[in-house]
Amino acid sequence: MIDLIEKEQMIRRSRSHSEEDQQLIGAGGYLSPNEYLLNDVLIAVTLKKPVLLKGPTGAGKTKLAETVSQYFSQPVQSINCSVDLDAEALLGFKTIVAKDGLNSIEFVEGPVIEAMKKGHILYIDEINMAKSETLPILHSVLDYRRMLTNPYTGEVINAHPDFTVISAINEGYIGTTPMNEALKNRFISFSIPYISGDLLENLWNDLFPTAPRQLHTLMLNLAEDLKEQVIQGLLSEEAASIRSLQYAMELALYIDPMRAINYAIAEKLEDEQEKRLVLELASSWIK
Ligand SMILES: Nc1ncnc2c1ncn2[C@@H]1O[C@H](COP(=O)(O)OP(=O)(O)O)[C@@H](O)[C@H]1O
Ligand SMILES: [Mg+2]
Incomplete structure (x- = not known):
């Protein structure tokens, strides 16, 4: 089992990242509450399964994601969910740019598309804060298809092999809605307790x-x-x-x-x- 993760670590660590993207690599430091939790999360990531971290605030969910990032030397793109989160915040938006005196429309890629293309970790925090109609855009990204048709440009994006999704939720917290079943079903789910x-x-x-x-x-x-x-x-x-x-x-x-x-x-x-x-x-x- 260890071999599997270490092999993946070698592959991911061999990728080169721009200086800017290197700044997005986490510092690590998560202490696993038992001898297997961190290891099991790394296995799920290696098997290219989206990971869901469930636990109360301040239990180390973000720290755990940063530790996965550090382990694979893999940059993290983060999304903080709220009721205002819309497709543009996830995927990106069109904008007018002036070049050589001419105006043209360009698409500015959002965190999901950037992470898919560059093979980054996409960290979706408080995923159950988002409105339930926003997240189904991600269904094809999260299951075995690992792809997305950008509704704004028509571009079909197949995720880079390293592309990883880690989401965090604080179940039952005020302002959250229960996570939609179809969405939840796409994740491997881990409970993250307070260490003691x-x-x-x-x-x-x-x-x-x-x-x-x-x-x-x-x-x-x-x-x-x-x-x-x-x-x-x-x-x-x-x-x-x-x-x-x-x-x-x-x-x-x-x-x-x-x-x-x-x-x-x-x-x-x-x-x-x-x-x-x-x-x-x-x-x-x-x-
Ligand atoms: N298991 C742990 N290992 C290392 N640090 C932890 C752990 N649990 C909590 N912390 C510390 O507690 C603080 C909150 O952790 P964070 O990852 O932001 O929590 P969460 O994302 O679950 O709200 C951080 O400063 C982190 O260093
Ligand atoms: Mg957090």
């Missing part, structure tokens, strides 16, 4: 190697507590976000840790009781 325990300790060591030990311990204990309270149903899921914990840690290097935790975690919760609970849990580790 030793792995989180590794992350803190990577990110904050010089931070005081007691701060590491505080943020680890708090992370465990928050995760536990989420399981108990006493806190909403995003209370245990790794991103928020990381921000709290960054602030706590300079200000009182209780204030840091308040700004980075508690204040972002809607419910007053949840805010109080976070602060109580934190203070129980400080004294």
Whole structure:
């Protein structure tokens, strides 16, 4: 199995990219919650299957996509979905250009077409935020056909062999609609959990190697507590976000840790009781 991914890595790393596109290669750094998740995502990508990362905010979905990019030295084109996302934002648009005193119409390629042609990774963030009528344009891109007929120009585009799609969703999040079945069916789907325990300790060591030990311990204990309270149903899921914990840690290097935790975690919760609970849990580790 490893051979398969490594062979693909050699092929993809041998491609040359413009200097501008090289800037779009991710830095990596995703820590896999178990020994197989990252590997399995790389297998799915190698098999040219679109990948769907499902998980709460700040669980490392974007980091994982950047790590795939780094592994294959492959640039990423990103799309952030919203209700305003339309076909032009995906595919591109026509524009008038003046050349040698003459006006002509040119098509400016959008991220989907650029990624298909150049063999980049297309990262579609919050794919369930898009209106359901927009995404069916991508059906032929996402299944075995890996092609698209550009409705604006009539051009038929067959995807470069390296072309990869990675999408992310936060299921059940406000403002999202359930993902359309035909769309979802085209993906290999992975649940991305918040990391904890030793792995989180590794992350803190990577990110904050010089931070005081007691701060590491505080943020680890708090992370465990928050995760536990989420399981108990006493806190909403995003209370245990790794991103928020990381921000709290960054602030706590300079200000009182209780204030840091308040700004980075508690204040972002809607419910007053949840805010109080976070602060109580934190203070129980400080004294
Ligand atoms: N498993 C993980 N490995 C490495 N970093 C992580 C992990 N989980 C969360 N992070 C950190 O948390 C922050 C948020 O991650 P991000 O990928 O932006 O989350 P998401 O896209 O799921 O909202 C980043 O700074 C990232 O470094
Ligand atoms: Mg993200």
